Amino acid sequence: MTVELSYDLVTGSSGDSTVVLIGSLGSDRSMWDPQIPGLSGVADVIAVDLRGHGTSPVPQGPYSVADMAEDVLAVLDSLGRDRVHLVGLSLGGAIAQWIAVHRPARALTLTLLCTSARFGEPQAWLDRAAAVRADGTESLADVVLSRWFTPELISRDSELSARHRAMVSATSDEGYAASCEALSQWDNRADLGRVSVPTLVVAGEQDPATTPADMKIIADGIARSRFHVLPKAAHLANVEQAGRITALIVEMISGSLYDAGRQAAHDAGMATRRSVLGDAHVERSIARTTEFTAPFQDFITRTAWGDVWTREGLDHHTRRLLTLAILTAVGNQHELDMHIRAALRAGLDPNEMAEVFLHTAIYAGVPNSNSAFAMADVALKETLPTETVRSETS
Template sequence: MTPILPAYDVTGPDDAPVVVLLGSLGSTRDMWGPQVAALSAWARVVTVDHRGHGGSPVPDGPYTVGDLAGDVLAVLDELGVDSAHLVGLSLGGAVSQHLAITRPERVRSLTLLCTAAKFGEAASWTERAAAVRADGTESIADAVVGRWFTAGLAARDTDLITRHLAMVTGTPDEGYAACCEALALWDSRADLGRIVAPTLVIAGEQDPSTPPSVMAELADGIQGARMVALDPAAHLANVEQAGRVCALLRAHINVPDGYLPGREAAHAAGDAMRRSVLGDAHVDRSTATITEFTAPFQDFITRTAWGDIWCRPGLDQEQRRLLTIAILTAVGNEHELDMHLRSALRAGVSADTIAEVLLHTAVYAGVPNSNRAFALGRAALADLETD
């Protein structure tokens, strides 16, 4: 099949390393939101919708993984990129493997998340393709998203589940079915030894689709590959363990410590990170009140706090959230503390973990401050339960 130019986004400085993010069957490039926010501080991040997904064209199927790989090359050619760091999850991992095997000169490094050299038996994929063509993607959405996240995260963050259900049901039926047929034919086991790009393999301990035992086949078959299993994490480990994944990517791609792009790019990266941590609604409310007087301060906070400190690889996002809560409790900053408590709970940080932080803070920063923090946390939990 002739390559198409799929829908894609580019974020980050033009002169930075190029990182291409390729997602799962039934997803759009929006699934990479946490990585775009963090990586665009030091990389030119390219997110791509597979053909038949998101904003990309939907040619009639069946497709092959080679067809999808050709589409990625079309994006790189349009951007004038000779080679890139490929990051692929599930179906995107198969596409990334294909490129590393057949076009090694275009692949600087390879990161494979929750994917496989062979995805089970072909019949299961052709049956799913037939079911989707008959009944639509809505008929399989609950089962798909049920494999994407652990039960604990799904229970804590119903908004996350709702967004990803919409992502699956919004996928065109023919695009989803045709990509199922691509996975039915995919088998790279005999060719893994041909991959020469430095390779990182990331598995989710609770992933029912491509568990660590399946991922180990990739790590064992690719010379010099390193494997990491994240816990807890199901199939969309990049979402459930966003901070860990971003830190692993930066280390694997070997970005020098302290690298930060120019002022505008730092501001853009900071805005993306701030939205990832606090949510679009909060940031939109804050930016709507900016005046000529307050604009320099807002730019400073966005570039330095969010674009620099929060984007650094030394701590993952949950660790930074908990550290921020502890410090705000210690200094008695109730306004900022309430905001960070609520955003942490919405992001899936457990109430038990936050309680431990507040207990620990009581010993070193004083009981009254922690007592107030517990009250704010109790109110936040009550509000979340009634949302």
């Protein structure tokens, strides 16, 4: 059963996308204050208090990462946000991973900060849960603070240290303990390969809780990922390296918007390409694609087919005739043969094709049109053997 989380929604200047900030064990949503101003310039921003944290309700434990993820999804459902950019730190990173694996349609991108696919041995978390239930979160506030920040930051910024120590102490004992039990069960290592969205993985160089080595496991397991290790940062790297983290997230979100546009053009282009050339031809082309030729195939699909051929100014019939005329004029016989056969399969009248070649002969030269007629004659015999058409030769 989901819990109705407390959250802040900051409407961004763009309004085209939404970024969701999911925080650490023992934190509240104010931990994201350094990021919200910068992120709101490119997206709407939602920062949540997890169950048992901040001002969200504190149900009796134990919890699971799946439970906590469903809480976050319920917030998104209530706000009508279908697909979002997920940003999670520590426990929040586990929740973000769960959503990307089990509810992949909800994620546009994934940014994982100082988290893990498995947070050590389960018994250590169960022991911590028992200790918190016995002695309260105040008893471990100093230890948590020493993991959150480097010693240098703690010594030079007493106000920041005191504020974050108070954040830990204010966390519900039961909420903290039950969340420890959730982490004791968490192991996403086998499912990292199921993450299919662009992913940014960021480690703090001096993080004792989720080390760069822990984060490298995530980066190696997710195919579409980039990996950064930030110097002079411990567990709450978003606070200690606020500017750098914000810039990386903005870059991730902005880059994905461009990628989304490219993907939309590619999808539209592929549909048009199949319509014009036929599924069989396109499947053969895809099968022949190599790592070396893939960028060119993507370029042609997005630009020629996804941009020009999809424009409303000319219908596909007219574009076919123009393509035949131009390829004839420039003598591009390989492409011309392909388009002749595609046009005939699509039902173009051979006599109309002949008129195109005759017209091209006047303005682009008889030899090129002669070659076009010869190719069309062969294609007609192979494609429409019962048809009788006129064939011109010089």
